[in-house]
Amino acid sequence: MPGKNLTKNINVQAWNKFRRTFDSVVKCEESSFAKVGLPPQQFYVLSAIKLIHPPVTSTDVARWLDRNPNTITLIIDRMQKDGLVNRARNLKDRRACSLTITDKGQEMYEKALKPAGKLPGTVFSALSPEELTEFTTLLDKICENTYQMRNIKTKPGETSKISEKQ
16 A cells, blocks of 8 residues: 655655555565465575576575575575475585475466566556556665675576576
8 A cells, every 4th residue: 555755855755665565566466475485585496496407506506596505595494394406415525415396396486476476467557558668667676776886796596507498
């Protein structure tokens, strides 16, 4: 629900609307994925494992998703406990573990593909194709600016380990 502007500063107004929109979209995403029993964070970890060339480590997943490695490790711990992924020691680097998706993880991933594919169309149905194109362009500009602010040279999701298969 849009709120009253508490400031005349357009940057603060835009920031508040951006945060409210983001939070609302996350809640829609959580609700949509709850119907198949897989939290969105776990779906995105499974997606990353599928898209990155093996061997896939938790560090690779964290970079791909632009998340803190410790956070990803905790998510993977839970996923391993739930039987969605396996960890195997990397023979070349014994400190690293390679991640693979189990049959149960693959089944859950496939169940979650429907809500994952449907949600963007539902959320963005409020925009015309032209507005959606402009929105995407504006988000690209904001995202690029945040990467510059963070001094990121290799963008999340852009790695030589990206698999051609999906």
